[in-house]
Amino acid sequence: MNPRVTASVWGLLVTAVQIGLPLALRDRLPDPMATHWTVGDRPDGSMSFTGDVLAVTLFWVVPWIVALVTAVEGRTLSRRQGRMVWWGGLFGMGVFAVGMNAGIVMANLDVADWTRARLGGLHPLVVVVLACGVAALAGYLGRGERDAAPNGHREPPRLRLRAGERAVWVGHVSNPWLVLATAVAGGGLVVLLALYLVGVVQGGTVAGALPGLLVVLVAGLLTSTVSVRVSDGRVVIGLGPLRVPARRIPLSRISSAWSEDRYPSQVSGWGIRGLPGGATIMLRGGQCLVVEYRSGGRLAVSVDDAARGASLINALLAERVEP
Template structure:
């Protein structure tokens, strides 16, 4: 099964369904249609029929084209393949579910304000998204990843008897940093406008906590440092170096440097599960440690080859002692 051919066929089928469904029932739908729902599934916002059809098509076509664009890169590793297949079919099922539930809610109502969206339909669409993504990701996982080639293992550093050496590597994503700063600034501006009066308290209360949360999460996840020394590796998150993830050298078989891209590992941030994961803040050079248990951890960090050399030297020193 050719992934690109499958993706094109699936994408065209979903696009056709997104257009055909509302067009085939247009005579039974109000214009405008209810497209947003408040408490209790009551309609509180509407959109004209042509705009609705265009919106439903774009809601699907944009992620579909993105998955097509990253097809080759995303499928070079097992996690990337699982994410790629899961995104392709999960988003398609979600887009179709959104369209079907919206059309059903508007079907045969005298006006958009009378449309109702049952809560159980929302949960059904969400469950379908998760189920389709999980199933297709599992079926498309392919063969396990090949271990790093021997040529990628850096030479051991030569440590003199009693010599203690420490390596520290850093990485930061400036675009994510800018997003964090923008979220914090927006929260501050909204708070000031609320205190001054132009912005109602309800609007500020609904927006500021979310912006502060984005800024707080961003502060902890847009930069990190990796320290190698003595008997452990310490991964420190954020500008304050907290929280800290410590990995004993006794758990590590070897380390090496490898070039990885977000599309290969399933995206940005912490990807995978403990025991076989990637911390991806930027594409490029990554420090990869192979666990004795068979798993691995990849961390995007500068000067990764030097850090891997020291890890291997410290492991060899432990074996000799």
């Protein structure tokens, strides 16, 4: 089963349902439509018909595109845990998106006004349970063969600096799907504001979708790329295209460094994972620069050419302790 073909067919099918279902019943739906309910099953939020179709479509299309880019990139699918998460997320998210869209449509069907729409109390629970079940089954069926036994961390090559010689190493990496998600969020924000200005969507739609788009946009700008600079005296880790914020680690706090293969499935996903003293900045699976502190903690950063950066750190550390 080819992941790219399967993801493409499944994604197009779900997208067609997300758009086609409300359009097929357009004459029987109010405008605006109820889109959010309180615990008492009374609607407390609404969107225009166009805004709802746009929202439910983007709710699915964004993670679908992320899954496609991940499949093309290939590293995630090279490991068993990654395959389980990928297949489970792809099908589970699709079922969840269709289920929630169907619930909104059916609740609004043939009502005179959105305030009269009623969503069955068990519907969200049924959708969540069904989506989780499909995700578990898809992850199990797509798990593939067991991973090869890990080789442990790779010792960096030895590097000797001549007396008085100074060296600088700069490593950089970007995550294509995070860059894409950032671009999609930015484009969605522009489209949403444009539709609001021309009167296609209402202010409530903008208020409901704006926070989510801004969160994705800001988070993507901060975490879609990372750079690491090793020079005499410190290691500087910069996030985002402007390298801000940046974390500066004095060499006096470091005991050693090495290169090690790590994957998102091992650290619970992408982004900044873990806690101080045992954190990982994960932008893509594979080679990471691991820094061990004198206090015993560790920090890992996914970055290209990590072995060379680790060798320079160790060389600078050895130079500091030489008589």
